[in-house]
Amino acid sequence: MLTSTSPGTFIAHTIPKTPRLDLVVVANMVQPGSRVLDVGCGDGELLQLLAETRDVDARGIEISRDGVNECVAKGLAVIQGDADTDLADYPDDTFDYVILSQTLQATRRPRWVLEQMLRIGKRVIVSFPNFGHWRIRGQLLWYGRMPLTKNLPVSWYDTPNIHFCTIRDFVDLARELDVKIERAVAFGPSGGRVRFDAPWWFWNLFGEQAVFLLSRKN
C-alpha cells in the first residue's frame, strides 16, 4: 500500500498478510499441539497457519502437483493423492482433526469422504460455500442461470465443484451420518458472523460460507 504524506513523497507500508477469514475460523477450532490432516490442502496456506499459530503436527493430501511442490518447499508434510480414494489407506483414529477446507463440493463422493474422515480423525472440520445463500438463490430465481459469485467465479461447465450443498443439506447429512455437530459458524461476504442463536433457515439464507466441527457420537 502506498500512502502519500506530502506531494512527491510515498512511504511503502508493509502489510502483514492476513490469512483468509474462513481459514482463521477453522484454525480457531483446532486445539494447539494436535495432529491434523488437511484433505485438499492446496498450496498449504491453512497447514502453515496451523503449524505457526497452533504448533500442530500438520499433514496434508493434495491432488495437484503444483500444490504439493509448494507445500514441500514450505517444509510441510504433504502427500500427492486423491481424497476420493486415498483416505481409505489411513488407519482409524490417526489424527485429532481431519479438515476439509473448501473441498467438499469438489469431491466425487462427499458422503464417503466424510465417513472416512470421521473414521481416521477424532474430530472433523468442514468448511464449504453455502449454495443456499440469498445471492445464489436470487441468481437462479431472477436469471434462471447457474450462479456466478466472487467466491464461485467459474462457469458450470468448467467448475471443479460438482457437489454443491446448502447449510441445511449439510446438517441433514450430518444427522444421517449420526454425528455430533460440536460447533458451527456461518459468515457473510464482509466477514460478519451470522448470529449464533439464529435458526438454521436464517443461517442458510444469510451465511455465504459455513464451517462445521463434527465428532462421532460414540
Add this chain to the structure above:
Amino acid sequence: MTIVRIERDEKTNRTDMVRREVDEPRSQVVRFGADKPLKLDAGVELSPYQVAYQTYGELNADRSNAILICHALTGDQHVHNVHPVTGKDGWWDSMVGPGLPIDTDRFFIICANVLGGCMGTTGPASKDPTTGEAYGLSFPVVTVRDMVRAQAALLDHLGIEQLLCVTGGSMGGMQVLQWAVTYPERIFSALPIASAARHSAQNIAFHEVGRQAVMADPDWRDGKYLSQGTSPRRGLAVARMAAHITYLSDAALHRKFGRRLQDRELPTFGFDADFQVENYLRYQGSSFVERFDANSYLYITRAMDYFDLAGEHGDVLANAFRNLKARVCMVSFTSDWLFPTEEARQIVHALNAAGAPVSFAEIETDKGHDAFLLEEPELFAIVRGFLDSAAKKRGVKAAK
C-alpha cells in the same frame, strides 16, 4: 576436506584404468583395518576393507550441513566431477553444484562407492589380502544394509554424527530407506527417488537375465577372469543392454529412435544393427563394460534382489519405520515401470502409519526410471524446496 583432483590418463587403456581404480582409486579412501571389521548380513566379517568417496562443498562448524548421496546400481562416487575412467561429467551434475538444488555452496556433500562396487570400495574385484588375487566369487554376498553400514563407518571416520539429508535414486533410494530403518537417529531428513521398499519379482527376473548373460560368457571363467586375463565383455554388455531397456519407457524409446534406420536407407536383411535403437543399445553395452566389473554387477544386482525392508520386520513395513523422526520426501515418476508409483505409495502409507512426517510427489514424465538422472524441472523444484526447508528447520549455517 580436500577434493581429489582427477586427471585422466589417456595413455593407459580403459580396462587397466578400471583395474587400477579398484584398489588405488583416484578418490579419497578410508581404510578400515583388522580392528574395525564390517559385520555382514551373510554372517561373516569383512576385514580389512576400504571405502572410496568424493566430497564437495565444505563441512560447517557444527557439522550440520552434510548430505549423503547414494548412487544407483551402475553409478559411482563421481557425482560432480569428471569421471577418472570415462572422462564424462559427473552423473548428477545437473542436480549437484553451486546454486543447484543440492547446493555445493551451502552443503557438504558426500558420495561413496558402494560395498561390492569396483571404483575403490572393497568388492569382488579387490585384492584378497590372504591370496593376493582378486576375490572373485569368494567375496561374500553383500546386502543393501551392508552397503549402508559401510557408509555409516565412513561418517564415523569423517566425524559426522547426523546427516542433514540422505538422498539417491533407484538402488540409491533403497539405501536411503535402509538408512531410515537402520540409523533413524543419524538422519535429519531423507529423500528417496524412484525406489521401493523391496525388489519385485519382475525386477529380480530382469536381474537374473543379466547375471545369466554374464555367467554364460566363456570368458567369465567361473568368476576368475581377472586372474586368468580374460573379461566377459559380451556377457556384461548383453546384461547392460537388457537392463537399459528397463530404465526407459516405451514412449521415450519411441521418441528418441522410433523405427529409424542407422546410417542407411534400407534394411540390410541381415543381423547388423539396422535400427538406431539397436545401435544405441550396443553402444550402451560396449561403453559399460569399459568401466564396470562383471562380478561387481553380479554382487550388486544380488544385493538389490535381497532387499526387502518389511521382511526384516515381520512383513509389516510400518514397523520398519517405527523409530523414525526424520522428515521424508518420496518421489516417483509416472512412466517408471521398474519402480512404479504404486511401490512408492506403499512406502508413503507405511511412513504415515508409523507417524513419520512424509511428503510424496509423483512427477509426470515420459522418460521412465532414468528420469531421476535427467533434466526434470519438477524434480529440481521439489529437491530444492525440501532441502531448503530441512536446512531452515535444522538451523544450518553456511560453512564460511
